[in-house]
Amino acid sequence: MKAEMIPSRMIRRRSFLQAGTIGALGLSMTGVAAARLATAGPPTARPRAVIFLFLTGGPSQHDTFDMKPQGPVDFKGEFNPIATRTPGIKICEHLPRLAQRSPHWALVRSLTHKNSGHQEGTYVMLTGRTQLPSSFRASRPQGSDWPSIAAVAGAMTQRRGIWPGSAVLPEKIVHSNQGVFPGQFAGLLGNRHEPWFIDATDKPHAYHSYSGAFPKYLFNLHKGQLSDKDDWRFEVANLALPEGVLGSRQRQRMSLLGLVERQQRQLEETAAVAKYDRLRQSAVSLLTSPQVRHAFDVRKADPRTLARYGNNSFGWSLLMARRLVEAGVNLVQVNLGNFGSWDLHGNNFHCLKQYLFPPTDRAVSALLDDLHESGLLDSTLVVMAGEFGRTPRITHIAPEIYKYPGRDHWAPLQSVLFAGGSVRGGTVIGSSDANGAYPASDPQTPEHFAATIYHALGIPRDAEWHDATGRPHPVYLAAPIQGLMG
Numbered sequence: 001m002k003a004e005m006i007p008s009r010m011i012r013r014r015s016f017l018q019a020g021t022i023g024a025l026g027l028s029m030t031g032v033a034a035a036r037l038a039t040a041g042p043p044t045a046r047p048r049a050v051i052f053l054f055l056t057g058g059p060s061q062h063d064t065f066d067m068k069p070q071g072p073v074d075f076k077g078e079f080n081p082i083a084t085r086t087p088g089i090k091i092c093e094h095l096p097r098l099a100q101r102s103p104h105w106a107l108v109r110s111l112t113h114k115n116s117g118h119q120e121g122t123y124v125m126l127t128g129r130t131q132l133p134s135s136f137r138a139s140r141p142q143g144s145d146w147p148s149i150a151a152v153a154g155a156m157t158q159r160r161g162i163w164p165g166s167a168v169l170p171e172k173i174v175h176s177n178q179g180v181f182p183g184q185f186a187g188l189l190g191n192r193h194e195p196w197f198i199d200a201t202d203k204p205h206a207y208h209s210y211s212g213a214f215p216k217y218l219f220n221l222h223k224g225q226l227s228d229k230d231d232w233r234f235e236v237a238n239l240a241l242p243e244g245v246l247g248s249r250q251r252q253r254m255s256l257l258g259l260v261e262r263q264q265r266q267l268e269e270t271a272a273v274a275k276y277d278r279l280r281q282s283a284v285s286l287l288t289s290p291q292v293r294h295a296f297d298v299r300k301a302d303p304r305t306l307a308r309y310g311n312n313s314f315g316w317s318l319l320m321a322r323r324l325v326e327a328g329v330n331l332v333q334v335n336l337g338n339f340g341s342w343d344l345h346g347n348n349f350h351c352l353k354q355y356l357f358p359p360t361d362r363a364v365s366a367l368l369d370d371l372h373e374s375g376l377l378d379s380t381l382v383v384m385a386g387e388f389g390r391t392p393r394i395t396h397i398a399p400e401i402y403k404y405p406g407r408d409h410w411a412p413l414q415s416v417l418f419a420g421g422s423v424r425g426g427t428v429i430g431s432s433d434a435n436g437a438y439p440a441s442d443p444q445t446p447e448h449f450a451a452t453i454y455h456a457l458g459i460p461r462d463a464e465w466h467d468a469t470g471r472p473h474p475v476y477l478a479a480p481i482q483g484l485m486g
Contacts, residue, residue: 057343110430128450224347346402381421
């Protein structure tokens with residue numbers, strides 16, 4: 001299916017601000033139109049982009065992309081490998097759609113680091129730095145933290161028109177018991193380089209044990225069964241401007257959906273255009289763009305599109321990510337899961353088979369298909385990783401909580417999928433030992449992982465970012481993963 005097009009009538013119609021919002025910023029609709037023209041720029045060659053799928057909680061390498069069918073019984077697990085379209089590469093039987101798309105993707109089976117805690121592992125994978133700083137504090141993001149890959153990518157790439165350089169959706173990584181995870185933010189880069197956090201979900205506190213791709217696949221992590229709590233929302237009803245664009249008094253929540261056309265007509269009658277700085281005009285232009293509404297209104301997509309992606313939060317998130325990249329965002333990070341969806345200390349095999357693999361397999365495959373058929377896959381790198389892998393040995397550490405066994409945290413090894421963006425499809429980089437516990441060849445680190453993303457975005461190897469004091473820091477801390485890209 002070809003990528004969805006934005007009808008021209010949408011571009012001629014509506015503004016998407018609540019009454020008075022533009023007026024509060026001192027701009028008429030005429031000024032907004034002028035800002036759009038000023039930021040549009042001439043057409044250029046197809047820009048590079050990245051969609052980074054972060055599987056919160058840490059998926060098992062044994063049960064996804066590095067299966068050990070000949071291993072010990074207490075390591076092997078319940079699933080069997082199936083052949084992909086690439087001879088010699090096998091993956092889990094419950095990822096059949098991805099298996100058929102192996103010419104588009106490659107696997108790195110040897111990514112390793114040393115941090116087996118959720119917050120620590122998330123920090124090193126999202127910042128691309130193996131060593132935790134001495135100032136690291138769990139559940140307390142700080143200005144002294146290293147910037148996230150998303151923040152660096154947004155700061156070091158050329159913005160396309162009105163769009164921020166990077167975005168994160170559908171929610172920040174927040175755990176009801178552990179708080180906000182550090183490593184997601186701009187840190188030393190400063191607030192003006194924060195990724196654009198797009199909040200599309202709500203999480204009632206009473207749901208703290210529930211996870212997955214709601215509504216259909218919302219499940220209880222501890223009980224391993226479907227929930228009847230399917231009333232979570234998924235819509236960008238209110239959108240905050242990217243950090244650093246406006247002053248604190250002007251940073252208010254701005255409605256995008258539920259619009260007032262009468263206000264638009266009143267604003268369009270205003271002829272005077274105040275002289276405001278270009279950055280402020282860009283911000284207002286972003287929030288009034290019909291492209292923004294199109295990107296966010298994923299639940300109103302064609303029913304056939306929703307069926308291909310999956311009519312659930314995983315599918316909606318990846319469809320939104322594809323639209324944002326197509327529209328002009330250089331890097332979109334999708335946190336695929338909430339409350340540690342992939343953190344299966346218990347009920348591992350049942351939850352993967354019933355509630356996590358189906359929406360992931362469907363949504364990621366649809367994303368690859370759409371990017372390929374629209375001609376965007378060659379210029380868009382898709383990356384899928386978690387904060388770590390899982391223990392080779394199957395455990396049952398808390399039978400009073402979990403009915404069935406699972407796997408625990410394991411930082412020494414995880415498998416990462418790369419697709420598009422000049423990736424050599426049907427390739428496997430690195431290998432693990434016989435037990436799937438440690439790299440056996442070609443070990444890769446979070447630094448190599450981050451460098452691969454920066455390389456895919458076209459950031460020069462000698463690039464530097466500067467902290468608030470003006471001190472320079474190298475973007476690349478290692479080489480991109482060798483042999484991965486053609």
